[in-house]
Amino acid sequence: MIEKLLIANRGEIACRIIRTAREMGIATVAVYSDADANALHVRSADEAVHIGPSPAAESYLVGDKIIAAAKQTGADAIHPGYGFLSENAGFAQAVIDAGLAWVGPKPSSIEAMGLKDAAKKLMREAGVPVTPGYEGEDQSVERLQKEADAIGYPVLIKAVAGGGGKGMRKVDAAKDFAAALESCRREAKASFSNDEVLLEKWITSPRHIEVQVFGDGHGNVVHLFERDCSLQRRHQKVIEEAPAPGMDEATREEICAAAVRAAKAVDYEGAGTIEFIADASEGLCADRIFFMEMNTRLQVEHPVTEEITGVDLVEWQLRVAGGEPIPLEQDQLSINGHSVEARLYAEDPTTGFLPSTGKLDLLELDEGLARIETGVEQGDQVSPHYDPMIAKIVTWGEDRDDAMLQLATALHAVRVWPVRTNAAFLLACLNDPTFRAGEMTTGLIADRGDALTEAPELGENEWQVAALNEFAPYYLASEQPGSGPWGSASGFRLNRDGSPRITVQHGGEARTLELEECVSATGFATTIDGGSLVYKEAHPFLFSLPGYTGGAASAADGAILAPMPGKVIALDVAEGQKVEAGQRLMVLEAMKMEHALTAPFAGTVTELSASEGAQVQVEAVLAVVEPEGD
Structure with missing residues (x-):
């Protein structure tokens, strides 16, 4: 049995592994970069070791540093989580060579599934259905063109x-x-x-179906049924669920049996998909479901499988x-x-998912309301x-309807600020009629265009x-002897008929509302420094009192706002310079993405900070x- 486990990862998956290890009585060691010195996974582990600068290439992707940390702390096993080094056969072998237990498949299994062409050949030999295509060694343009035509x-x-x-x-x-x-080829290189x-035949109505498999060192392999991960944006999963809607028992048996054959073909140990x-x-029909690839690690979406089977997959891994x-046999x-699982990201769908x-x-x-897997806390x-x-x-x-309703309720309850999230986008996806019917394909989000990302109209x-929320402290204060907002510049005042009024603003618009006309409003607001957050369809709107200017400027008045925290990597204009509508003013970089800020209309740059x-x-x-x- 493992006694001390080093987790070679960060964030929510590191916290997830630590939780199960602690329940099993296994001591845990976290590793961290400069950026993660005070991260939740570091605070949660029994010990923590610094492994380098913030860039992953200098910390979480440096196998020698991770193995050294394990030896330094006396850990006897390493769990890679997912991402980073989890599917690196060389690192897995180095861990084993160092005398440590590797919580994952054999390096040979990782290598066998690492290249898609070799994996497809192996699967075909194992009797696993494979998409019609070409995986030959002849990579000439002429041969590839000929095969594509065929x-x-x-x-x-x-x-x-x-x-x-x-x-x-x-x-x-x-x-x-x-x-x-x-x-x-250029991108692949x-x-x-x-x-x-x-080359593969393009599937015109594609669904992404995956099967959770698990093997051990005693020759046993089982499956834990399927998941549907069809709802994707640019090939990245958005909402996953288990089991797959529309999957009949006969098809399930065939596809899960094929997954077990695939795992046995590479002598698989541990969790895989x-x-x-x-x-x-x-x-869904078994003769139209084809092998794509194998992920030789724990998947991000493993919780949905745990929820329908009652199995702790991390415990099984350990x-x-x-x-x-x-621990269990197939029957x-x-x-x-x-x-159902939704991935809540720190990104803004209304600005192109910046x-x-x-x-x-x-x-x-x-x-x-929901099982929350996270690697951060407030602050x-x-x-x-x-x-x-x-x-x-x-x-x-x-x-399925019950699980979807609960997820919608949980998304309505998300409260995050000032970091923007995709909660409203997730809710819009969840409410899409095609998705609700379980008839989605991997192209659903692209097909909907802007319909899933537009902010709801402020009503x-x-x-x-917002006005009710801002009324509250002043109205309560007015009931205390010798106190009250009278004469203040808060925006609160009495109307001549005795009904209090208050002025609130959002963006560049301000309105004065009476208490009497607000009492029937539905919903609630969250009070934060600077105002009130009001949510509509999981999208936040920030309201404030007059005089508060944070975030109130907009392109309508010519102010160019930073759409995200980042670094100005290019500045194309100077103060006093004339610009045309759409002309690039500067470029911001964040999370390795570049975003050009442009002039909203023709005019002159009167301020440049x-x-x-x-x-910024x-x-x-x-x-x-x-x-x-x-």
Whole structure:
């Protein structure tokens, strides 16, 4: 049995592993970079070791530092979590060579599934259904073009070493193939140092179905049923669920049996996921579900499987890594109810999903409504150096409708500020009729365009809720002898008929409302420094009293605001310079993304507070453009 475990990861997955290890009586060691010195996973572990600067390439991705930390603290095992070094066969072997237990599959299993072309050949030999395509060694443009023509368009070009949607191109016609191949190879070379590709038949109504498998060192392999991860944005999962809607028992048995064969083909140990692509044009059917790849690690979405099976997958990982057999046999596993998981990210869908970093002055996630997996607490920082996930919100219900309703309720209860989140986007996805019917494909979000990301319209009810919230302290104070807001500049005053009034503002608009007209408003507000947060369809609106200017400027008055905390990496204008509408003024960088800020209209730059190389906070006024004619 493992006695002391080092977690070679950070954030919510590190906290998740620490929780189970503690329940099993296993001591834990966290590792951390400069940016994570005060992170929740560091505070939660029994010990913590600093492993380097903030960039992951200098800390979490340096295997030698992690192994040294394990030896320094006397840890006898390393759990890689997911991401970072979790699917690095070289690191897994180095851990084993150092005399430590590796909580994961054998390095040979990782290698076998590491390249998509080799993995598909292996799966075909194991009797696992594979998407029609080409995985040959001849990588000439001529041969690839010939094979694509034979497969039939549309066809998908995929980097053999790819992942996360990189190195993938859909080609609709033969004339476009050569250019798409060149672009795909260029991206694959830059991302994976390998420009080899494979070809697959494009599935026109694709569903992403994956099966959780588990193996041990005693030759046992079981499956824990399937998950549906079809709701994706740019190949990144958004909402996952288990079991898959529309999956009949016969199809489930066939696809899960194929997943077990796949795991046995590589002598698999530990937790793994076999990912399939389903042609759902006529519903889910076993003869139209094909192997895509295997993830040789724990998945982000593993909680939904835990919720429907009652199994702690991390506990199983630790037991199997310690030499024990899988705790349950296949006939002891069954599906109970339905579970859904939403990934809450620090990003703003209304600005093209720009990352939103900074301090979490307000963070409220209701653990009474959902299972919350998080690596941050109120007051923590969302770092620009890593994945911007704030939490995974997981619900369980007797059936799918029940689980969905609970998730919607939990999303309505999300309170985060000033960091922006995708909560409203998640709720919009959840309420989409096609998704609600369980008939989504991987293209649903792209097909909807801006419909899922537009902020809801601010209505009279929200103004009234904000006014009520601002009324409260003044109204209560007025009932105390010798106190009250009379004569203050707060915006509160008595109307001549005795009904109190208050002025509140949002953005550049201000309204004066009477208490009497607000009492029937529905909803509630969260009081924060600077005003009241009112939520509509999980989207926050900040209201304040007159005189508060934080974040109130907008492009309408020519103020250029920072849409996210970041660094000014390019400054293209000077104060007093004339600019055209749409002209680039400067470029911000955050989380390795660049965002150009442009002039909202033709005019003159009358103020310029930004400077190249400067770090700026969200909604800081960086420049002001005065329109022509003013």
